[in-house]
Amino acid sequence: MVNINQILNTASYSDNPLSLLTEFLKKQEHLQDTRLKEGLRFVGYVLDLGYDKAKIITSDPYKLAVGGIPRGSFLILSVNQNDNLNLPPHFTLLRVSSVSATPLTNQVQQTYFELHKKSMPELDIWTQGELQWGALECDVLGMFYPQQDNNIELAFSGDVNNVVSAHNYKVYSPDEKLLELIVNGIVNKKDQHVIGSLRPTECQLGIDQKKYPDVKISLSDFKGRRTAMFGKTRLGKSNVVKVLAESIIKTTAQDKSVGQLIFDINGEYANDNPQDGNKSIASAYPETTEVYALSPRESTPSKELKLNFAEQPHTTIQILKTFLDRDGEDAHYVKDFKNTSLPSIDEIRSAAVNEQNRMIRKIQMFWAILKRANFELDESKLLELGLNTRIVKGFNPGFSQDLRRAIYKDNEPATIKSLDDLVKELRLVWEFKNDKNNSNSKLLETSSGKPLFDAVDEALLGFLHPISGSGPKILANYRIYHSPRAGDFVQEIIKLLNDGKTVILDLGNANETIRHYFSDLLSTAIFKEQERKFVSNQLGEHFIQLYFEEAHNLFPPTSNDNTTVYHRFAKEGAKFHIGMVYSTQSPSTISKELLVQTENFFVGHLSSSDEANALSKLQSTFKGLEEDIKKCRTPGYMRILTTSHRFIIPVQVKKFEL
Known part of the structure; x- marks a missing residue:
């Protein structure tokens, strides 16, 4: 009778994405029973389990069979399949944080000490079997399970509902399908785009990156929300901005529902350059992009970024x-x-x-x-x-x-x-x-x-x-x-944004004062326009997306003036359908008020403990990843957190190129 109940339970969730888990566990049980290694993803058992941390024991053959278990990689914790449980398919998600001591650590160290002291040429098979076991410390990230009111939908919680004794669990390294479920299963299905591919570790020795799934984001998570880009220069922040802007251009090509304004302080979004395959956002999408330049360049069609003082x-x-x-x-x-x-x-x-x-x-x-x-x-x-x-x-x-x-x-x-x-x-x-x-x-x-x-x-x-x-x-x-040939560029830009265009302000030859001037002028005008539309019920489904670089110059942390337009973006931007993407090298230089209000993060290499700690202090989801963030310097290698993603995803962001 119990077996019939299990069959019925499995059938009721056959259309849920977690049916992959059921198939995965059946396959793993079969491989373990038949002692076959090909395809085996089992990595060990639970030594100790709490609501926030887990300690697992594993062995070298298991780690080698799954291609290694780097710090930061995902593992799944599953309850043993037995006749006493009749629960929907579910698993707890773990993230490897460090190597841990085992109850036998001291004896193992003593054995190694004796081994090297005596210069023994090789180990006997019994000693070798003892020494290959070790323990890993893991963070408990949450649980995947079917939605209670809809069996075909996937749900995720940031906690676990129950912890039973450790012997009831097994730990696996997820295969490609389960990894796809982990990184993309809870992402808003509307307006999805590929941002890059999963990359658990910077070291690629012996790793086939093609086996890792693409990571998707939903552009709905960025409309009307705040997005931070952190990391040292030349490590990929601008590339992420280009990928995001391009995704919005493609997604809204028909409905024109998002207007974008990019404050281009280095001229890299407006002008072709070698690092983008000799293409820029402006030249890649000339039909939907308009460039305004303080100092026009011969190779880039643009309008003058100036005022006619006499006419206005x-x-x-x-x-x-x-x-x-x-x-x-x-x-x-x-x-x-x-x-x-x-x-x-x-x-x-x-x-x-x-x-x-x-x-x-x-x-x-x-x-x-x-x-x-x-x-x-x-x-x-x-x-x-x-x-x-x-x-x-x-x-x-x-x-x-x-x-x-x-x-x-x-x-x-x-x-x-x-x-x-x-x-x-x-x-x-x-x-x-x-x-x-x-x-x-x-x-x-x-x-x-x-x-x-x-x-x-x-x-x-x-x-x-x-x-x-x-x-x-x-x-x-x-x-x-000033220019006698300049029109009212502020109103022109607002109209372009309302028409769903992408406007790039080429400020590459401007000093800091000029950048501030145009940033303040246009930001204030856009805020007032969106506020006007809000009070007259004209916002509809239209959004404005703003992109700021060197953001610490606009909203410094020590400012006592919280009434600037940038602080109002942080507090009221969502209400007025204003999204903001801001980039800086140092999280500690950004207004804490803005950081607290930020929903989406792209974090590359940070060089100091102060910066990494400042990030994890205000966004606790990054806690435990500080050391990895400080050590990894590969361009485009980012830890991302979005409104849809409930935990950090390590991603190699794709390059903007045509």
Whole structure:
């Protein structure tokens, strides 16, 4: 009757992936009964078992038969098949952590000591049989079993539900099919891609890597989530980014559900280079990729990564003020300038007619400042903006004829045709206003008796022609951000991202300050756009994925300001469908708040104990792997942890190449 129950139990789980385990154990029992070695995966017995650790005993022939048992390799722990148990197929997953002492360790060492002391040429078969046994310490990672409410689905728990006496267990090295189940069985089935192949150990001596399965990831685990890339330079972090970005491009080619923005500080994602088989993300996928470059390269089609300061005055004056703050410019006239704000072109067009004159005049003053700072300006394009009223037209600020006669001493020009003319007229008006001997102050009032210039006007004119100081010339260093041919690249990029495109910012020739500027500017704009879509219920299934390198410069661990856009990405990114992939050499240099919120990890070689310990302290899943992480330096050899993977998988990440 018991055998019938076992048959029925096995049949009820025949469609579950764990049916592989049932077949595997039957085959192993047969091989052990018939004493056949080919295909034998049995490695030993349990000496001691707890909820977190297991000590197993094994023998040299067993280890040799399975090709070795390196530290970090997976073993499966299975309950002996007997008539007293009628459980669904299941197994406990172990990871080898170290060699352990056995109860006979001292006697074995004594035997070796006597052996070498006497220089015995060989061992007798009985002594050899005794010495080949040893013990391994293993971490208990969890248990694979069928889902309770769905017999055909696989489940995994990070703990075990019961521990019985050690003699009830056998330990096996999983075959290729079970390894496939272990590394891929619980991965989200949606949008799966191969990231590389399983590689339990850096040493490949005597190992056929082809026998190890491919490791899959689900791109759904990365959308709207935080992903960390840790490891020393030149060991594969950038390659992982390329593989991830490529996978998202391929997966979303039809539905355009993910827009990607890559801050390319070395130019390696935008430009072809030998280490990528002479192909970059941009050249490999030209139909779905757009490059913006601060310094365009002849071999890479790109758009200018610059602002037209004159056409976007309300935005660019804020940028100029940020630069002046950074550079410590604190003259009185500079402080007044930094307290100003300008209307946008759209605000002017929608304002009441009686308000437009003052608003346009402020824009003209800003243009005059740029002109004096030697910014290259396309005057014909500025005239096309259509900032005209009955009084103010083009570059003409619309001052009264009486005022113009007074400032030009009856030699007023008939019209103002250029920015040079505008600069001159504003200078004369400002000098007239500041002339203490001037008795004609009524000319500086409007027809309603109000002052012609308000506080913003005076701050702009005071900056344009200061009593002392360099004036607009202090803006000369910021001309590199400006081009009269640049459109509003921020809005262009947001539109491309909303259309599911991949945008690469080539910052390869930029210094740290410039990188910060573009990173902050675009990150803030994207956050506001996603927040706007969230409150208006327009997010849908669309996501934005951001890629940052040298991330420690953006969110340092000692920062007391937790209100930056990067901290908001960490806290609220998932809610607003913003995913973030950040790379750095040192986990200890990253904000602890961000690390705690990070779901996915790719970890290569870390050179110091402090760095390895910092990682395992904040992400306990890496505990016990610190020594391996410090020792292994093969490029592309990573330990990965994703939202789907509940334990660390050692992977040789595939190379990005076409």
